[in-house]
Amino acid sequence: xxxxxxxxxxxxxxxxxxxxxxxxxxxxxxxxxxxxxxxxxxxxxxxxxxxxxxxxxxxxxxxxxxxxxxxxxxxxxxxxxxxxxxxxxxxxxxxxxxxxxxxxxxxxxxxxxxxxxxxxxxxxxxxxxxxxxxxxxxxxxxxxxxxxxxxxxxxxxxxxxxxxxxxxxxxxxxxxxxxxxxxxxxxxxxxxxxxxxxxxxxxxxxxxxxxxxxxxxxxxxxxxxxxxxxxxxxxxxxxxxxxxxxxxxxxxxxxxxxxxxxxxxxxxxxxxxxxxxxxxxxx
Amino acid sequence: xxxxxxxxxxxxxxxxxxxxxxxxxxxxxxxxxxxxxxxxxxxxxxxxxxxxxxxxxxxxxxxxxxxxxxxxxxxxxxxxxxxxxxxxxxxxxxxxxxxxxxxxxxxxxxxxxxxxxxxxxxxxxxxxxxxxxxxxxxxxxxxxxxxxxxxxxxxxxxxxxxxxxxxxxxxxxxxxxxxxxxxxxxxxxxxxxxxxxxxxxxxxxxxxxxxxxxxxxxxxxxxxxxxxxxxxxxxxxxxxxxxxxxxxxxxxxxxxxxxxxxxxxxxxxxxxxxxxxxxxxxxxxxxxxxxxxxxxxxxxxxxx
Numbered sequence: 001x002x003x004x005x006x007x008x009x010x011x012x013x014x015x016x017x018x019x020x021x022x023x024x025x026x027x028x029x030x031x032x033x034x035x036x037x038x039x040x041x042x043x044x045x046x047x048x049x050x051x052x053x054x055x056x057x058x059x060x061x062x063x064x065x066x067x068x069x070x071x072x073x074x075x076x077x078x079x080x081x082x083x084x085x086x087x088x089x090x091x092x093x094x095x096x097x098x099x100x101x102x103x104x105x106x107x108x109x110x111x112x113x114x115x116x117x118x119x120x121x122x123x124x125x126x127x128x129x130x131x132x133x134x135x136x137x138x139x140x141x142x143x144x145x146x147x148x149x150x151x152x153x154x155x156x157x158x159x160x161x162x163x164x165x166x167x168x169x170x171x172x173x174x175x176x177x178x179x180x181x182x183x184x185x186x187x188x189x190x191x192x193x194x195x196x197x198x199x200x201x202x203x204x205x206x207x208x209x210x211x212x213x214x215x216x217x218x219x220x221x222x223x224x225x226x227x228x229x230x231x232x233x234x235x236x237x238x239x240x241x242x243x244x245x246x247x248x249x250x251x252x253x254x255x256x257x258x259x260x261x262x263x264x265x266x267x268x269x270x271x272x273x274x275x276x277x278x279x280x281x282x283x
Numbered sequence: 284x285x286x287x288x289x290x291x292x293x294x295x296x297x298x299x300x301x302x303x304x305x306x307x308x309x310x311x312x313x314x315x316x317x318x319x320x321x322x323x324x325x326x327x328x329x330x331x332x333x334x335x336x337x338x339x340x341x342x343x344x345x346x347x348x349x350x351x352x353x354x355x356x357x358x359x360x361x362x363x364x365x366x367x368x369x370x371x372x373x374x375x376x377x378x379x380x381x382x383x384x385x386x387x388x389x390x391x392x393x394x395x396x397x398x399x400x401x402x403x404x405x406x407x408x409x410x411x412x413x414x415x416x417x418x419x420x421x422x423x424x425x426x427x428x429x430x431x432x433x434x435x436x437x438x439x440x441x442x443x444x445x446x447x448x449x450x451x452x453x454x455x456x457x458x459x460x461x462x463x464x465x466x467x468x469x470x471x472x473x474x475x476x477x478x479x480x481x482x483x484x485x486x487x488x489x490x491x492x493x494x495x496x497x498x499x500x501x502x503x504x505x506x507x508x509x510x511x512x513x514x515x516x517x518x519x520x521x522x523x524x525x526x527x528x529x530x531x532x533x534x535x536x537x538x539x540x541x542x543x544x545x546x547x548x549x550x551x552x553x554x555x556x557x558x559x560x561x562x563x564x565x566x567x568x569x570x571x572x573x574x575x576x577x578x579x580x581x582x583x584x585x586x587x
Contacts (some may be wrong), residue, residue: 008489015383021379023397026457029412030400031423038416045420095306102303106296114304121315123571127518127540128564129318131547131556132325136318155307185299199475214405215522218538221548232407232521239411240528246415253408264403268396271403275462276469 006086033257037250044246060247064255068241073226074252078236080223082259083146084230085212088153089205093156096204100163105175109179115164121156127217140272148222149230153212159204166200167193199273206267207274213260229257319564326558332551345558355559357534358542361448365538366516369450373512374505377460381467382493395468398461406458406521413454413522414529417441423450441526444535451536454522459515463508470504471497506578510571517567520544539563 031051036044037060065074103115133152134143141234142148170193178188194201210263216232223229229237238244264271326345330338349355375385384394387413401409416422420547427438440450498505520540527533527541539559547556 011489015386019380019383019394023394024460026398026401028422029409029416029457030404032416033408033412045418047420048425049422078461095310099304099307102300106300106303107293108300111300114308118304118307118311121311123568124315124319125514125518125567127520127543127562128420128560128567129315129322131317131322131543131553131560132321133314135553136313146522154310154314157311160307173514185302210403214407216405216407216524217544220524220544232405235405235407235411236525236528239414239525240530246418249411249415253411256408257404259346260403260405261400264396264400268399271399272395272465275399275402275465 016104030257033250033253036247037254039247041246044250055197057247060245060251063245064238064246064252067238068243071226073229074234074255076227076233077184077229078255080146080149080228081213081231084149084215084219085209087146087150088212089208091150091154092156092159092208093201093205095257096159096163097194097197097201098189099160100165100168101189103160103164104167105170105172118157118160120157126152130217130221133218137222143222143226144228149219149228152218153208153215156208159208162200162204163197167199170196199270202267203270203274206263206270209263210260210271213256284440322557322560322564325554325563328554330552330554330557333551334551338554341554345555346562348555349558349562350423354537355542358537358539358559361534361536362517362519362538363417364448365452365455365519365536366513368448369455369516370509370512371401371458371517372456373463376508377463377508378457378467378501378505379462381466381471382497384464385468386489391468395461395465398464400461401458402459402462407525409454409458410522410525413450413457415440417450441529441531442531447526447531448535450531451519451526455516455519464511466508466511467501467504470501470507474500494547502578506574510574513570513574514567517563517570 032049035051035053038055038057039050040057040059043050043054065072067073099118103111135150137143137151140148142151174192175188178192183191214232215230216236219230219233220236223233235252235256239249325338327340327342328338329341329344380398384391384398387394418424419437419439421440423440424436424438428434428436438446440446478496478500479492482496487495518540519538522542523536523538524544526536533541540563543556543559543563546552546559
């Protein structure tokens with residue numbers, strides 16, 4: 001045993017070095033975003049890049065919020081992102097929990113088929129159905145509204161899968177006891193199932209929030225007026241404008257990232273458990 | 284008596300079961316199944332956005348047009364270059380990173396978080412950051428000049444066709460490597476430690492243990508990671524969209540999704556965009572099926 005350890009000291013250092021270097025390389029663009037957001041443009045394009053801002057140059061943030069046309073529409077777009085991502089998280093959790101509970105705890109004829117049909121929707125990429133969905137939204141006259149931004153994402157197969165897997169091991173005795181006490185099925189769902197699914201709900205709502213925060217394609221189709229746009233749309237437009245200053249671009253990117261990075265740093269456990277959920281399915 | 288009562292309860296339970304799944308079924312019918320069927324249907328018509336004229340049935344004309352269109356084949360090519368160039372390195376590197384992290388006794392969580400953090404950012408934010416890094420005066424050129432010992436060379440990250448392809452691949456690789464590393468870590472953690480110990484006792488060194496124990500037992504995870512990353516790459520959109528909006532050449536990175544978007548929204552050609560959507564859908568189904576088959580052929584791994 002000792003021999004192996006002695007041999008691998010060199011390998012040990014090599015692996016540590018490699019991991020630390022990779023971590024720094026991966027973090028570098030994020031560090032670049034934050035440092036550049038605090039520098040005047042002439043420092044950002046300096047060669048070599050200075051990495052440490054000389055003081056806090058907050059003009060960038062001001063310009064990002066003001067916009068090139070001085071319309072101050074970015075705060076509204078940020079609010080829209082919060083509204084859409086928040087509402088979608090709530091509906092996704094509720095509907096997924098409802099369906100997951102039904103699939104996990106209520107034997108009915110055709111249950112496996114229903115589960116299969118729902119899982120099959122994972123195979124339908126949003127990119128392939130966005131045009132028909134857009135036509136549906138136009139005929140419902142919900143383009144350029146919050147309803148339109150939210151409606152196609154009320155729930156998803158992944159959420160239902162997650163809730164079903166979580167609830168399938170929930171003890172039946174508790175449910176039966178509640179039934180004998182005279183609780184209705186809906187009140188059992190509301191008062192027993194939901195409060196006891198906190199970890200799964202936390203994972204699902206965080207993943208949903210993140211993916212809606214990131215959503216570009218659907219708002220691009222559906223949000224036409226500046227007032228209804230979300231953060232990604234604002235950033236695309238802002239980055240494409242000729243006279244946008246590099247620092248202001250990074251400030252806008254930083255503003256868009258701060259809420260999600262705070263979530264990540266405080267609740268990283270749920271982000272990680274969401275990512276690893278897929279692979280635990282087999283084991 | 285008891286049986287009848289039981290049946291009554293089961294009946295009631297079945298009704299509640301349907302009640303609970305019904306909202307989702309309605310939702311998926313309207314927002315998943317109807318649109319995909321509608322895409323198939325519309326792909327058989329000449330239909331224009333905002334046009335008052337009723338769509339005319341043209342059979343497979345849209346498909347015929349696409350199969351003859353160099354622009355469409357260019358999109359197929361761009362998509363496949365991007366997908367192969369991204370998902371193969373992701374599968375290999377995320378496995379290696381996961382193995383390296385798991386070989387350390389300390390700071391596992393810290394490394395996982397560091398590697399995962401780009402995946403948390405919006406894809407638009409990621410693309411914006413790299414847009415500046417790829418600036419002629421940006422970090423990418425500085426880094427390359429340092430590594431290759433050149434002075435002041437501009438590698439034209441966003442200007443030359445091959446480089447702009449490579450740039451989009453790099454952005455995607457950077458963004459998702461940590462995500463798949465975490466999936467691999469879960470897979471690695473599920474391999475019983477006793478197997479590694481047994482291999483050691485039989486005289487296997489670290490490398491042999493990795494090659495003959497870890498890799499074969501990780502096969503389910505590898506299949507999962509390769510399917511997920513490949514599907515993710517086939518529907519890439521944001522990076523390419525933002526880069527072209529900010530002045531990068533369209534042709535080398537005109538991936539299928541971008542082409543669908545432009546055909547429908549810019550050219551108002553709904554019929555043709557729908558047939559492209561159908562082709563994308565079929566391609567994704569096909570490759571998922573191929574990878575599932577490939578994973579079955581070697582026999583199921585069972586170590587429990």
